[in-house]
Amino acid sequence: MSFIPSIHPPDSQDRPILWFIFDKSKLLVISEHGTCSLPDGGQVEAGGLKPIHQLFFGLLEDRLCYAAGLCPDDPLPASFEWMDLRGLPGTIGEELFWIAGRANHLLDWDQSHRFCGRCSHPTEDKSEERAKRCPACGLINYPRLSPAVIVAVVKGDQILLARNKRFRAPFYSVLAGFVEPGETLEQCVQREIHEEVGLSVKKIRYFGSQPWPFPNSLMVGFVADYADGMIAVDNSELMEAAWFSAQSLPALPSRISIAWQLIDWFVNSRQVRH
Numbered sequence: 105m106s107f108i109p110s111i112h113p114p115d116s117q118d119r120p121i122l123w124f125i126f127d128k129s130k131l132l133v134i135s136e137h138g139t140c141s142l143p144d145g146g147q148v149e150a151g152g153l154k155p156i157h158q159l160f161f162g163l164l165e166d167r168l169c170y171a172a173g174l175c176p177d178d179p180l181p182a183s184f185e186w187m188d189l190r191g192l193p194g195t196i197g198e199e200l201f202w203i204a205g206r207a208n209h210l211l212d213w214d215q216s217h218r219f220c221g222r223c224s225h226p227t228e229d230k231s232e233e234r235a236k237r238c239p240a241c242g243l244i245n246y247p248r249l250s251p252a253v254i255v256a257v258v259k260g261d262q263i264l265l266a267r268n269k270r271f272r273a274p275f276y277s278v279l280a281g282f283v284e285p286g287e288t289l290e291q292c293v294q295r296e297i298h299e300e301v302g303l304s305v306k307k308i309r310y311f312g313s314q315p316w317p318f319p320n321s322l323m324v325g326f327v328a329d330y331a332d333g334m335i336a337v338d339n340s341e342l343m344e345a346a347w348f349s350a351q352s353l354p355a356l357p358s359r360i361s362i363a364w365q366l367i368d369w370f371v372n373s374r375q376v377r378h
């Protein structure tokens with residue numbers, strides 16, 4: 105499947121529709137006979153559903169992709185159900201999960217920028233790009249992206265993993281934090297590691313990136329070597345942090361996340377060395 109992002113549907117409207125209908129971070133799916141799928145135009149119409157805040161955001165092969173919400177009072181027909189976005193990779197598949205994440209990101213931005221943040225006048229969609237313009241004062245808002253660094257800190261044959269207070273499940277992951285204005289990504293890596301566990305790091309190198317649409321992060325992955333210090337956990341964010349070897353890893357985050365990819369890289373790099 106190939107997804108092509110776009111802000112206007114093609115002139116020929118005679119194409120099937122694929123709906124990405126959300127209630128916050130829950131996506132409307134059709135679940136029957138043990139399979140899970142996204143509703144198409146006909147199924148939404150047959151179910152009597154009336155999507156609101158419709159937003160066209162691209163083409164998946166020949167299908168028009170629309171993000172939307174639903175009136176909270178609308179009853180769900182049989183076989184329709186709300187599914188948490190995080191559970192989607194294992195049900196509708198990875199590719200649709202990332203497209204649904206994009207849809208949720210754009211819908212969240214669209215709904216939270218209906219009024220100008222500077223003068224409170226209602227905004228208008230720009231026609232030539234994905235942006236909203238205030239007709240009164242001219243302020244333009246683009247979809248918001250919040251860059252965050254995520255870092256695998258390595259010390260010899262061990263990796264630094266921590267359990268975050270916000271994690272709902274009891275797993276450990278690499279450290280992450282949002283980039284602040286005026287900061288380079290490398291400075292952010294140094295600051296976050298120092299703030300959260302009291303360590304300094306060296307040889308910071310780029311690993312890869314991943315959009316994380318809950319609701320609008322862009323994770324920028326790095327690998328760094330331990331330089332100095334003893335672990336001193338900042339208990340406002342973390343429950344625990346410790347060094348782990350590749351042979352004794354704790355419960356880890358979802359395999360779809362760049363956090364898991366960083367830990368997987370660590371495990372593989374140790375095996376190559378030995």
Ligand SMILES: [Zn+2]
Nearest residue numbers: 220223238241
């Ligand atoms: Zn304004």
